[in-house]
Amino acid sequence: MTAKIVVGLDGTETGERALAFAKDLASKMEACELIAIYVIEWSPFTFQTAEENAQRHKRREEEIALATTRIVDPAVAALKAAGFKASGIVRHGDVAETLNQLTVENGGSQIIVGRASSDGFAKRVFGSSTQNLVMHASVPVTVVG
Amino acid sequence: MKNSSVFWLTSAVAAMATSPLAAQEAMGIDEKVNQVFAELTGPFVSLIFAPFPGTSFPWIVMWLVIAASIFTLYFGFVQFRFFKHAIQLVKGDYSDPNDAGEVSHFQALATALSGTVGLGNIAGVAVAVGIGGPGATFWMILAGLLGMASKFTECTLGVKYRNEYEDGTVSGGPMYYISKGFDELGLPGGKILAVVFSVFCILGALGGGNMFQANQAHAQISGILGDYPGWITGIIFAGVVFAVIVGGIKSIANVTEKVVPIMGILYVGAALIILIVNYDQIGWAFGQIFAGAFTGLGVAGGMVGALIQGFKRAAFSNEAGVGSAAIAHSAVKTKEPITEGFVSLLEPLIDTVVICTMTALVIVISQQLLIDPATGNYLLNDTGSAIATVDGNSGVALTSAAFASGISWFPYVLAIAVVLFAFSTMISWSYYGLKAWTYLFGESKTSELVFKVIFCVFVVIGAAASLGPVIDFSDAAIFAMAVVNIFCLYFLMKLVKRELASYAGRLASGEIKKFTH
Numbered sequence: 001m002t003a004k005i006v007v008g009l010d011g012t013e014t015g016e017r018a019l020a021f022a023k024d025l026a027s028k029m030e031a032c033e034l035i036a037i038y039v040i041e042w043s044p045f046t047f048q049t050a051e052e053n054a055q056r057h058k059r060r061e062e063e064i065a066l067a068t069t070r071i072v073d074p075a076v077a078a079l080k081a082a083g084f085k086a087s088g089i090v091r092h093g094d095v096a097e098t099l100n101q102l103t104v105e106n107g108g109s110q111i112i113v114g115r116a117s118s119d120g121f122a123k124r125v126f127g128s129s130t131q132n133l134v135m136h137a138s139v140p141v142t143v144v145g
Numbered sequence: 146m147k148n149s150s151v152f153w154l155t156s157a158v159a160a161m162a163t164s165p166l167a168a169q170e171a172m173g174i175d176e177k178v179n180q181v182f183a184e185l186t187g188p189f190v191s192l193i194f195a196p197f198p199g200t201s202f203p204w205i206v207m208w209l210v211i212a213a214s215i216f217t218l219y220f221g222f223v224q225f226r227f228f229k230h231a232i233q234l235v236k237g238d239y240s241d242p243n244d245a246g247e248v249s250h251f252q253a254l255a256t257a258l259s260g261t262v263g264l265g266n267i268a269g270v271a272v273a274v275g276i277g278g279p280g281a282t283f284w285m286i287l288a289g290l291l292g293m294a295s296k297f298t299e300c301t302l303g304v305k306y307r308n309e310y311e312d313g314t315v316s317g318g319p320m321y322y323i324s325k326g327f328d329e330l331g332l333p334g335g336k337i338l339a340v341v342f343s344v345f346c347i348l349g350a351l352g353g354g355n356m357f358q359a360n361q362a363h364a365q366i367s368g369i370l371g372d373y374p375g376w377i378t379g380i381i382f383a384g385v386v387f388a389v390i391v392g393g394i395k396s397i398a399n400v401t402e403k404v405v406p407i408m409g410i411l412y413v414g415a416a417l418i419i420l421i422v423n424y425d426q427i428g429w430a431f432g433q434i435f436a437g438a439f440t441g442l443g444v445a446g447g448m449v450g451a452l453i454q455g456f457k458r459a460a461f462s463n464e465a466g467v468g469s470a471a472i473a474h475s476a477v478k479t480k481e482p483i484t485e486g487f488v489s490l491l492e493p494l495i496d497t498v499v500i501c502t503m504t505a506l507v508i509v510i511s512q513q514l515l516i517d518p519a520t521g522n523y524l525l526n527d528t529g530s531a532i533a534t535v536d537g538n539s540g541v542a543l544t545s546a547a548f549a550s551g552i553s554w555f556p557y558v559l560a561i562a563v564v565l566f567a568f569s570t571m572i573s574w575s576y577y578g579l580k581a582w583t584y585l586f587g588e589s590k591t592s593e594l595v596f597k598v599i600f601c602v603f604v605v606i607g608a609a610a611s612l613g614p615v616i617d618f619s620d621a622a623i624f625a626m627a628v629v630n631i632f633c634l635y636f637l638m639k640l641v642k643r644e645l646a647s648y649a650g651r652l653a654s655g656e657i658k659k660f661t662h
Contacts, residue, residue: 044237044249047402050256050576053248053476058313060246092246101242 002031002085006108008099008133009038011071014114018144019075022112026084034086036075037102038067041129042092064090096132103139110140174376178606183614186621193621193628201446205624206456209466212631213291216298219638220645224293224490230652231487238659239484247478250488257473257489259405260354260573261496263566265462267412267559268361268541270504272616274514275539276531277454278444278523279430280437282505284455285462289497292465293490298634301486301641302326303471304479317475318577319468319630320346320584326637338633339584342468345625346581347596349469352615352622353461354574355600356607358567360615361541363608365563368542369556379608383601385568390575391597405569408562409500415558416503419551423510430509443522445530457620460627462501463493467623468630472577481657483644504544511547513538575600 007022009015019036026032040063048056072088079086089106091098103111113130134141194203217224233239234250273281299319306325307317320339327335363378388394420427433442438455441447464470470489477485508514515524515533526533538546541563548555575597582596607615651657 040246042246044240044245045251047255047259047406048248048252049402050260050473050476050573053252053256053473054316054576055314056246056248056476057315057478061313063246091242093242098245 002033003029004033004035004106004108006035006037006099006103006106006111007075008095008111008113009036009071009075010114011038011067012114014144015071016114018112018114019079021142021144023079023082023084025112032084034079034084035102035106035108036072036079036086036088037099038071038088038090039095039098040064040067040090040092041095043094060092063092095129096136099129099133100137100139103137108139110142111137112142112144115143115145174374174609178376178609179611179614182606182610182618186614186618189625190617190621193624194617200449202449202453203457205628206453206460208631209295209460209624209627210288210291210456212466212627212634213288213295216294216634216638217291220294220297220642222294223297223487223645224290224494227487227490231491233659234484234488235491239657241660244478248476250477250479250484253474253477253485254488254491255406256476256573257470257492258495259402259569260469260473260577261462261464261492261570262409262500263570264358264361264541264563265458266496266500266504267544267563267566268364269458269462270501271508271540271543271547273454273458274505274508274532275534275543276445277451278437278442278514278532279433279505279509280435280439280441280444280448280451281455281458282434282502282509283438284452285459285501285505286455286498288456288459289463289465289493289501292459292463292493292497295466295631295634296463296470296492297486297490298638298641299466299468299471299630300474300489301483301644302634302637303475304477304482304485305640305644307475315476316580316583316588318346318472318580318584319626319633320581321475322471322637323629323633326640327633329640330636332636335633338629342626342629342633343581343584345622345629346468347578347585348622349467349619349626350574350578350581351600351603353619354469354577354623355571355603356610356615357619358570358574359604359607360610362564362567365541365545365560368545369560375609376605377608379605382568382571382608383604386571386575386604387597387601389572390600391594401565401569401572405565408558408565411558412562413500413503415548415552415555416507419507419548420503420510422551426510427506430506433509434505443517443520443525444532445525459493459497459501461620461623463496464623465493466631466634467627469574469577469623469626472580473573481644481648483641483648486641486644507551508543508547511550513543513547513550571604 005022005026007019022034026034067090072090076086076088089102091102099111115130130143193205196203235254237249302322303317306322307315308321309315320343323342324335324339359379359382363375366378367373389397436442437451439448441451444450470492474485474489479485513534517524523532534543536546545556545559548559579593579596583592586592
């Protein structure tokens with residue numbers, strides 16, 4: 001049976017470290033598939049102007065295209081070049097919630113993410129996406145420092 | 146660059162206004178603007194508010210209420226039957242996770258609400274209660290509940306017949322559903338009616354969506370800073386609006402979007418605190434509302450006077466049947482247009498039934514309206530046109546005084562809220578007007594710019610003119626939109642019924658399911 005490992009990318013160096021760790025782990029396993037996921041932070045409960053709403057579909061497509069070409073596609077290509085079976089997903093939503101949901105949907109057995117890449121007041125109050133993921137994930141989570 | 150020129154302009158204007166001679170001259174400008182404006186708009190206002198022959202009842206008010214009642218009956222009290230479902234839709238229970246990142250039901254509702262929740266709820270209610278007495282509140286709530294069905298009808302059509310362009314942007318609203326819907330039904334005249342609606346929509350955007358807002362914002366600011374010429378506020382407001390809608394300075398709009406909901410919550414919170422502190426008077430206040438609704442309690446025009454004011458203010462505040470919300474709601478991402486109809490019916494509920502009622506209760510409980518102790522009826526002012534108030538206040542000043550009686554510092558918060566509400570309503574209406582304008586003149590950059598500049602000019606006129614002519618024109622322009630919109634909705638409502646039957650069937654059979662998030 002093929003084990004599926006999900007790697008959460010964030011477009012920063014911590015995401016790269018998570019990817020490197022996942023590669024290392026996968027190379028030690030017999031049959032393993034890597035799924036690289038990039039979640040664009042988004043909430044359905046924000047306030048927007050009518051003009052922004054009218055252009056939202058267009059913006060969403062642009063955001064997805066940008067995340068796919070800049071972050072996910074290069075990661076998947078690198079994994080494939082290294083001989084791994086790999087795929088990529090880009091989705092809008094709450095980072096922790098969406099990452100967990102996509103892992104469950106795709107039959108992932110564990111999630112690998114980088115440590116929170118920034119620090120600030122909001123993160124101290126509400127916790128980072130990584131903290132939220134660790135607390136609420138349905139599968140084991142590895143946080144790479 | 147644009148920012149700095151706006152700054153210099155406002156500084157120069159402020160400097161000019163400090164000299165007594167300039168101030169006198171400025172007052173002269175205000176009076177002139179007011180006079181010309183009243184003369185120009187008079188005939189239009191008279192036509193829209195013409196009473197039924199032999200009565201004092203404006204036909205337009207009946208037009209709106211009859212329509213709302215017909216839609217309520219035709220769709221089998223949809224506002225109550227699908228109320229719970231509307232909440233579930235807003236919560237996102239039925240939203241496909243694959244559509245994440247698109248405009249959600251909540252966002253479309255919040256955007257539409259930011260266009261309606263505003264001065265209508267603060268100043269408008271005070272005008273209604275000040276003239277029609279507490280009884281106007283009863284009729285306002287009734288009109289709000291019925292209006293939910295009108296909103297449902299127009300917003301369903303707004304999504305169903307919107308234009309989706311190749312670049313992914315959307316344009317929707319009555320002008321689109323009137324022309325496309327009439328074509329679909331094989332009815333003639335759809336295009337002409339859409340054009341007429343668009344013309345009225347532009348006037349409505351310039352009136353209620355702009356001048357009334359600028360006018361009341363100025364009243365609020367000058368109430369705190371002391372009297373000064375309205376055109377100064379107008380130029381400052383116009384500068385900021387210009388920066389957002391022409392200059393594309395998103396940061397101002399972004400801040401407003403976040404602050405306005407907080408202000409809304411603060412406003413309702415403050416009203417609740419006042420009501421809780423005076424809980425022993427709530428029963429009395431409702432008693433006044435019910436008694437006033439059917440007897441008038443001595444107000445000008447009696448029961449009919451109360452009814453007219455209540456209906457008028459509800460319609461002006463929640464805009465049900467006017468068609469503006471259909472423009473705001475049409476950007477939502479959904480495979481089922483009717484779901485946006487369900488969501489939109491929450492709008493009159495929040496706007497009128499909850500927020501307007503809060504304002505009315507605070508005004509009644511604070512006893513700003515003077516009562517004749519001998520008869521228990523309300524005392525009228527010198528002209529006999531409105532109820533006498535403690536300090537002779539009316540409009541937003543009356544609401545402000547009412548809140549101040551409970552929370553002394555609240556007028557300052559209210560002043561900020563009024564200015565922000567006015568601003569967010571202006572931004573929303575600049576978009577509605579723009580959509581009508583581009584429907585008429587095409588979606589080119591030049592055509593858009595022309596409208597936006599006209600919009601900014603009207604901000605100045607609105608702030609400079611006195612309340613009477615502005616409020617008359619604002620109401621008339623918005624109601625003129627409703628004349629065309631409702632006329633067309635009568636023909637198009639069968640299309641909505643078809644959607645409703647299909648959706649309700651699939652919902653009951655379990656074909657339409659909740660998504661597990």
